[in-house]
Amino acid sequence: MVLVDTSILIGYFKGLSGYPYKKLDEIIDMGTPFGICNQVYQELLQGVKSEKEFQLLREYLNTLTFYGLREGRKSYENAAIMYAKCRKSGVTIRSTVDLIVAEVAIENHLYLLHNDNDFLNMSKVIHELMLYE
Secondary structure: OEEEOHHHHHHHHOOOOOHHHHHHHHHHHHOOOEEEEHHHHHHHHHOOOOHHHHHHHHHHHOOOEEEOOOOOHHHHHHHHHHHHHHHHOOOOOOOHHHHHHHHHHHHOOOEEEOOOHHHHHHHHHOOOOEEOO
């Protein structure tokens, strides 16, 4: 099972080509279960340019599986600890949303498909974070 990050879906919807987007095609073609989380949902919807685009995107996204944080407030503590571990190792994660997306992947035992160096750097320190290769 795969959690797909905003960084993949934005490029995929724009029709970009390249390795990470081909990986999403492979996931779809193989019937591998995949989904998104609420943070990805929000990031995608906030980037639309019109009401019509918002409605179409919302309809599509609502057909996907949604994964969420499973431990309430403790999940946010875990994300903060993840940030601190990264900082201690010399890795600065620029986005709080990326930390939450990573925590969703970890808690749900999902591989994360992304196109974002923050996740790559994070995975060097946070070994529980499984990246889809």
